[in-house]
Amino acid sequence: MRMKGVRSLREMTRLLDADPRLRELCLIKIGDAAYPRSVLSRFIRKVGDDNLTRIIEVRINKLEKKLDVSAQCAKEFAL
Numbered sequence: 722m723r724m725k726g727v728r729s730l731r732e733m734t735r736l737l738d739a740d741p742r743l744r745e746l747c748l749i750k751i752g753d754a755a756y757p758r759s760v761l762s763r764f765i766r767k768v769g770d771d772n773l774t775r776i777i778e779v780r781i782n783k784l785e786k787k788l789d790v791s792a793q794c795a796k797e798f799a800l
Contacts, residue, residue: 730758746780 727733736743737755749755756764765773 730761733761734758 727736734755734757737747737749741751744751744755747756768776
C-alpha cells in the first residue's frame with residue numbers, strides 16, 4: 722500500500738511520531754505512542770490493500786467536503 726508521499730512503513734511510523742494532524746486522523750491521543758511498524762503491517766495484511774485504499778479515500782473525501790463547507794460558511798459569515 723502506498724499513500725501519496727509515503728514510501729514505506731518506516732516512513733509512516735516516523736510521520737506518525739512527528740505530525741500531529743496525522744496522529745489526530747489516526748485517533749492517536751496526545752502522549753500515546755504511535756503504532757509500530759509491526760502493527761501497521763498486520764493491519765494492512767488483515768484489511769487488504771484495496772479496502773485500506775478505499776477507507777483512506779473515503780476519509781479524505783469527507784475531510785475535503787468538511788473543509789469546503791467551512792470555507793463557504795466563513796465567506797457567508799464575512800459578508
